[in-house]
Amino acid sequence: MKITTIIYLVLFSIVGAYAQTEKSVEGNVDNLPVREYTLTLREEQVNKAGKPVMGMTVNGQIPGPTLDFNEGEYVIIYVKNEMSVESSIHWHGMLLPNFYDGVPYLSTPPIEPGKTLKYEFAIKQNGTYWYHSHTMLQEQSGVFGSIVIQPKEKTLDYDMEQVLVLSDWTNEKPRDVMRFLKRGTEWYNIRKGTATPLNQVIARGALGAQVDFWRQRMESADIADIYYPAFLINGKENVEYPEFKPGEKIRLRIIDGSASTSFWMAFGGPDPLLVSADGKDVVPVKRNKTFIAVAETYDFIVTIPENGKLEFKIMAQDGSGSATAYLGQGPIVAAPDVSRPDKIAMMQQMAKMKMKMGAPALKFRPGKDERYQMKEKWGMQMDDNMQMEGMKEMDMGMMNED
Numbered sequence: 296m297k298i299t300t301i302i303y304l305v306l307f308s309i310v311g312a313y314a315q316t317e318k319s320v321e322g323n324v325d326n327l328p329v330r331e332y333t334l335t336l337r338e339e340q341v342n343k344a345g346k347p348v349m350g351m352t353v354n355g356q357i358p359g360p361t362l363d364f365n366e367g368e369y370v371i372i373y374v375k376n377e378m379s380v381e382s383s384i385h386w387h388g389m390l391l392p393n394f395y396d397g398v399p400y401l402s403t404p405p406i407e408p409g410k411t412l413k414y415e416f417a418i419k420q421n422g423t424y425w426y427h428s429h430t431m432l433q434e435q436s437g438v439f440g441s442i443v444i445q446p447k448e449k450t451l452d453y454d455m456e457q458v459l460v461l462s463d464w465t466n467e468k469p470r471d472v473m474r475f476l477k478r479g480t481e482w483y484n485i486r487k488g489t490a491t492p493l494n495q496v497i498a499r500g501a502l503g504a505q506v507d508f509w510r511q512r513m514e515s516a517d518i519a520d521i522y523y524p525a526f527l528i529n530g531k532e533n534v535e536y537p538e539f540k541p542g543e544k545i546r547l548r549i550i551d552g553s554a555s556t557s558f559w560m561a562f563g564g565p566d567p568l569l570v571s572a573d574g575k576d577v578v579p580v581k582r583n584k585t586f587i588a589v590a591e592t593y594d595f596i597v598t599i600p601e602n603g604k605l606e607f608k609i610m611a612q613d614g615s616g617s618a619t620a621y622l623g624q625g626p627i628v629a630a631p632d633v634s635r636p637d638k639i640a641m642m643q644q645m646a647k648m649k650m651k652m653g654a655p656a657l658k659f660r661p662g663k664d665e666r667y668q669m670k671e672k673w674g675m676q677m678d679d680n681m682q683m684e685g686m687k688e689m690d691m692g693m694m695n696e697d
């Protein structure tokens with residue numbers, strides 16, 4: 296080890312230790328109204344996809360409870376770790392003192408088994424957010440939930456609201472999933488029916504593209520790596536909210552709390568209105584099929600139809616599964632179809648761009664600029680025309696938009 300490296304390491308560990316002990320908080324100095332929550336983390340048996348397995352719950356449920364706040368409050372949250380392993384909670388998207396950000400060993404000490412950590416901070420924003428464990432793979436096991444913050448003044452027009460937390464569930468131990476991924480087999484793709492069989496590849500004239508993929512040690516085209524036996528909305532594959540009445544406008548607060556799945560969302564009923572993204576209000580836009588990536592949040596205002604219950608449907612990006620929520624009562628007012636992605640077409644497009652996998656990481660050598668050389672050797676080869684065409688076709692491969 297070089298002496299400079301050692302100096303850096305020592306410096307970083309001092310700064311790191313300092314950041315974890317210094318709370319940089321004065322407490323509730325502005326005498327804001329206080330709201331308190333307790334979140335208790337436990338290991339217990341849950342059945343989310345056909346068989347009981349060990350999961351990690353927040354207050355006995357997956358997802359955990361919604362934390363309701365008003366902008367301008369001061370919140371105190373006790374996180375009790377009753378699990379046999381250390382844990383943490385990170386408040387995703389929240390503006391708060393670094394000490395309470397909840398990233399163990401970086402901003403906040405881990406919560407040891409049997410211990411409680413008191414988080415406290417002022418609420419300086421409004422919108423839809425979420426929280427999740429930032430320790431190992433605990434988020435995949437169930438340690439996540441929603442945060443809803445009401446604004447000081449309500450500017451949007453709706454009658455009721457409903458949180459919809461999307462997630463993916465595996466019956467395997469998340470650590471085993473990780474180990475399996477590192478082996479690089481296609482078993483998951485075959486099991487979830489998204490592998491691209493060679494006879495189809497040949498029939499579509501895509502063998503060249505396939506060989507190109509293999510040469511670069513990429514598996515055949517697929518979008519997601521993990522097989523999930525279930526995708527969930529608020530912890531269920533099918534969930535009903537019959538309490539909503541025809542004509543009511545409902546603000547849906549949608550959060551993708553998955554470990555690795557992005558979804559296409561689609562709504563039944565008239566003109567869903569997208570009003571907010573990642574907690575921030577946007578210029579409202581009428582929009583139906585919408586893509587939501589891991590950890591994103593979107594708010595839509597929908598109107599409960601007169602003639603039945605509104606279907607809200609999510610489909611995993613790779614087409615391997617879906618989940619549904621119904622709002623209202625009566626016959627189903629179906630969401631528009633989301634077609635499965637055409638992965639062979641996507642593979643052909645990627646091959647045309649001469650994509651090369653396995654470029655080495657740039658070394659830190661300030662005196663020597665290798666960027667252009669690297670780009671020449673490893674970059675995608677696209678002329679402007681192809682770029683446009685390629686992107687258009689890839690879009691079509693992903694989904695047939697309205």
Ligand SMILES: [Cu+2]
Pocket residue numbers: 385387427590
């Ligand atoms: Cu996060």
